[in-house]
Amino acid sequence: MGIPVFILAGLLVHCVFLVSIFDIYFSSPLVHGMTPQQTPLPPPAKRLVLFVADGLRADSLYELDSSGTPRAPFLRGILENNGSWGISHTRVPTESRPGHVALIAGFYEDVSAVAKGWKENPVEFDSVFNESKYTWSWGSPDILPMFAKGATGDHVYTFCYAAESEDFGAEDAAKLDIWVFDHVKSFFNSSRSNQTLFSALNEDKVVLFLHLLGIDTNGHAHRPNSREYQENIKQVDEGVKEIASLIDNFYGNDGKTAFILTSDHGMTDWGSHGAGHPSETLTPLIVWGAGVNYPQKVTTQLFEDNFLKEWKLENLKRLDVNQADIAPLMASLIGVPFPLNSVGTLPLEYLNTSALFKAESMFTNAIQILEQFKVKMSQKKETTLSILFTPFKPLSASEQINILKKIRLYIEQQKYDEAVSLCKTLINLALEGLSYYHTYDRLFLGLSIAVSFVGWTTYVILVIIKAHTDLTKTVSANKKKSTVLFYGFVSAGMIIAFFLLIQACPWTYYIYCLLPVPVWYAVVKEISVIQDLATNVLSLHIGQFIGFLLVCILGIEILVFSFFYRSALTVGLLVFAGWPVITQLWIQAKMFSVALSTYVVGSTHDSLKIKQGLPVMNQIISWMTLVFSPVLLLLSPTFLFERLFSILLSLMSTYLLLSTGYEALFPLALFGLMFVWINMEQEALQHYGLSLKPKLAVFNFTCTMDITQFRQLHLDDVRRSFFFVFFIVTAFFGTGNIASINSFDPASVYCFLTVFSPFMMGGLLLLKVAIPFVLVSCAFEAVQVTTQLSSKSLFLIVLVISDIMALHFFFLVKDYGSWLDIGTSISHYLLVMSLTIFMMVMNGLAQLLTTQRLGLPRRNKHHSM
Structure with a gap:
């Protein structure tokens, strides 16, 4: 599979994973076609x-x-x-x-x-x-x-x-x-x-x-x-x-x-x-x-x-x-x-009404909710094979009739309390039944997505092993076996499609249920790679292999744990700080735009405090800073330290304008951490005996590297990719959490606008969230090129780590319990899935910001001989 095809396939697969939870967990609960119900009394x-x-x-x-x-x-x-x-x-x-x-x-x-x-x-x-x-x-x-x-x-x-x-x-x-x-x-x-x-x-x-x-x-x-x-x-x-x-x-x-x-x-x-x-x-x-x-x-x-x-x-x-x-x-x-x-x-x-009115009103309420249950059941029954349909047993047709007759009898006998109590029981059963039919297809859809997840992650691991390591040898596939394999998977796909067709399933179900077919076909095609890998793993020291596997699992679990407890990030940062290589870097630069942004924030706050609104000049400066900061950084030299420092100053100016307090210092702290990481990773190259180890002080992002200098992957490269994911998570949670992202605080955008505009305000807040991502992505770009690795090889490892995390969160999505738990579980999954797609975009943006330079026109000088 070529690189463009692989990237396109990866984007499509992850888009399916991303939207699947809305069909599986959060499709609209509404049904139509019910008969209106109202109380018959005045x-x-x-x-x-x-x-x-x-x-x-x-x-x-x-x-x-x-x-x-x-x-x-x-x-x-x-x-x-x-x-x-x-x-x-x-x-x-x-x-x-x-x-x-x-x-x-x-x-x-x-x-x-x-x-x-x-x-x-x-x-x-x-x-x-x-x-x-x-x-x-x-x-x-x-x-x-x-x-x-x-x-x-x-x-x-x-x-x-x-x-x-x-x-x-x-x-x-x-x-x-x-x-x-x-x-x-x-x-x-x-x-x-x-x-x-x-x-x-x-x-x-x-x-x-x-x-x-x-x-x-x-x-x-x-x-x-x-x-x-x-x-x-x-x-x-x-x-x-x-x-x-x-x-x-x-x-x-x-x-x-x-x-x-x-x-x-x-x-x-x-x-x-x-x-x-x-x-x-x-x-x-x-x-x-x-x-x-x-x-x-x-x-x-x-x-x-x-x-x-x-x-x-x-x-x-x-x-x-x-x-x-x-x-x-x-x-x-x-x-x-x-x-x-x-x-x-x-x-x-x-209500301050007669007991009869209360009982009749509650009866109307119960029938109105029961109507929804009956329509929902009818819809599901029509789209499911009769031999496979499993009804909601606590509220069968006969049970409905018995309860309704009993309620009506209680009302006629003036046993209003008993009637009300039975109405509440019927309402609870109908609501349970609504939930039952609303989630009826969840199991098989969830299993389809989970199987696709595992298949895709397995395929990416095989691509990494085959193209970027020495663990396997490429073996040409037997054409006869390949043909049989192809038609076998095509037949399986046709059977699944026919099964969905006769049940009149929505078109999205075809995507979710058929996705495992091409994904696992791609995996099974690499059976020779799997066989070579198994042979090599068995030849390794079993203790070393198990130790490496446990470290990988522990690292990913720390990342997952950090979504619930921010202290887990502190543990990771302390481990990072224990790495013995520390390099001090002193770089001098004018920080005019940062100082101007600081003034604008203070001035705007003072103006709003005395209720004079947003000063027009402050608003103009804020928007000009937002627009021209990315342009100005492209005017700086492309030497590693100078370009990264220019990126920091440009982005921090915008970040300051979108800050309300202490979080304004976060990009600066993150920037220092990224410089330490780049130095440490470059120093670690000596373990591979590479003859060409560029000095960071003179390294230029625009220098073209011979592809033959790219080396094969080592176990240390798994650590580099893990650090990238860890720092991305740290960048996101460094100044907030899921609840703070869901909550909308317009104070962050007061330097740009104060009139309520949800999409404009939301866009500016998303930009603020993205700035730390850009800093980490640019640092990762520096690590890739200075450690002489192709971006594809490291990014594939990142893809595997993030997909394993996403699968973890897929099973943690909830539609029950407290609504805070439900909202948080959705946010976790969407965040990890979005990161997987987002990091692909960030990788390209980082290459643009680190390698491109806008040249200013210069006057030609003529020298005499």
């Missing part, structure tokens, strides 16, 4: 008002301030005297779009939606808004349109402010919430002179949605413990009080309005969200008005946390829910069908 409320205070933490709302007074006195009065309260537990990722989907549609959005920035609808879904008679909503253009886009008919109306208003660096962001409150007031005032609008507002099943983004924006800009964040909570409290009074007066205090205040997610102390810290996943829930229970006095409450005592609420019953439970609560209050894909369970303790 609802307690005619209309619902939903306030979502974006980014509001539960403790920030419920706790008392330093003087012992409530931060939100109106809402505190509601939960003490008029309504019910608790904590809404969100799931990871704690971002605005999935939070609102869980609140309003009742299901937890699949991870693939992040690819569209949580804005566009990756799939169409039902929602409380869609089921309502009319919905009017005010707030952010990032949230409101997605619920209007998914709605059927023309009954969901949105009023959004301009996207440019979401500026983290401008004046107090509470103006976003004031905009919402003012426009709601104007809306109701205008309805008095608009008969059509007035009539619509007086219909049943009406929803009013106020999305309040100011708290989230102030939290990002100033942190949740800031005066701005806490003052914004007071302003929201006052605004909610005014709107509630306005609506009650508009409807003549008819007592038919239900109010809900909650949040899509919380926020960390450092002003970010996206991960699974309790400050991000615990959000407030306060419900009052028509059909809602009054406060319930209790003497003791058992919760694992100590919040009740801190908040002085230990005597008021706290009713916790999952975020998806709020959608069926809203549907039940105004009597609309439960959202078709909702997986929430109606929290009955919030």
Whole structure:
């Protein structure tokens, strides 16, 4: 296999590995074709008002301030005297779009939606808004349109402010919430002179949605413990009080309005969200008005946390829910069908209705979730051979009928508690069944990918041994045997394809299940190499071979362990520091761009602190530094030390502009470590007795080396490749972890922009993450050329190490347990798989940065003889 073909095959195989987990673990859970279900009894409320205070933490709302007074006195009065309260537990990722989907549609959005920035609808879904008679909503253009886009008919109306208003660096962001409150007031005032609008507002099943983004924006800009964040909570409290009074007066205090205040997610102390810290996943829930229970006095409450005592609420019953439970609560209050894909369970303790209404509502909830189960089962049964289909036994067709009959009998006999209890049992069984059929194909798809993983890694090892070592001799294959082998694998592929065809499997299944065929064909073709290798291994000292194997396994396990415990990197660095060769290098250079970047960061911070926004000159300098730094480094000489130092200064200027604290020093520390590594590896060449050992001080990256000078691989080269992977992992985790990457802290990009732009901000943050990678890749390029090895040979070893790690993480991917564990397991696998592909790109970029030079025009000088 030629080099271009090998690289292309490697990219394709790893792309399949990368996307496979979304089909195997995280395909969309939604199904369509269910019958809408709604409670047959009259609802307690005619209309619902939903306030979502974006980014509001539960403790920030419920706790008392330093003087012992409530931060939100109106809402505190509601939960003490008029309504019910608790904590809404969100799931990871704690971002605005999935939070609102869980609140309003009742299901937890699949991870693939992040690819569209949580804005566009990756799939169409039902929602409380869609089921309502009319919905009017005010707030952010990032949230409101997605619920209007998914709605059927023309009954969901949105009023959004301009996207440019979401500026983290401008004046107090509470103006976003004031905009919402003012426009709601104007809306109701205008309805008095608009008969059509007035009539619509007086219909049943009406929803009013106020999305309040100011708290989230102030939290990002100033942190949740800031005066701005806490003052914004007071302003929201006052605004909610005014709107509630306005609506009650508009409807003549008819007592038919239900109010809900909650949040899509919380926020960390450092002003970010996206991960699974309790400050991000615990959000407030306060419900009052028509059909809602009054406060319930209790003497003791058992919760694992100590919040009740801190908040002085230990005597008021706290009713916790999952975020998806709020959608069926809203549907039940105004009597609309439960959202078709909702997986929430109606929290009955919030309702102040008859026992019959509660039982009928819970029965509706159970049938609605059972409908999803039946559709999911039907779909899977249609795409599976009948002799192979294994149904979900705890909820067979006969069992469904028995449970439904029993529930209906309990309701008729007025045994409402027994009916509710059985409904909850049915809901739990239906949710288990949904999960069972959703993961039905996971085993055989996972095995196919695992077999492909092992086959590909085996093939790469054989390529390394065959082309870059003296362990085997090339033997021409027997043509007859090769032909039989080829047709044997083709036949196996046809059988697999036929099996998938008669089951009407998705086209991606063909890729996953057929991939092992060509991969293992390539392995089996090298049977002569395997035989030679086995012979040579048996001739080696068995203790030496086992020792080498154990060291390799230990090294890879340390890398895997470092993803969970950052201290493992310290162990690796201490081992590296124990290597006895230390060389001091002193290089002098002007550091003008670094000094300028340092000034810009400080100046921008001061300007934002006094709320004067991002200075235009600072913004211009930041973007110019970002654009011209890579160009300036290409003007430097290509001697090893000079070029590497130029790379550091150029990239560190950009890194400084994207830093918020101590991490600005990380590239400098990493740079020093890379220089030590290059020196140590070059000194180690003496063990091979090479006659040509270039001096690093005069080594030029552009010097062409005779390919005949490239040597064969030694065991030390495995160590060099391992160090490269180890330093790549260190570069990634040196200043953060998986949670910090998932969390979005816009403060890092304030030197470039302050107006919210997820893709631009995300791109800049990815650039910051990539800079340490570039430093390590350039150092690895120096190691390759100074140790007289072809880049292909070392990189193949790197590929094997990273693929073994990836296979390890493939089996650690979870879709159960805590959502922090699930999100972390996805991130680990995607990170390692992305590194495998990313390092191929980094290798080419490093060659460009180290070897290319832009020549400035010079005036020709004429010399007389």
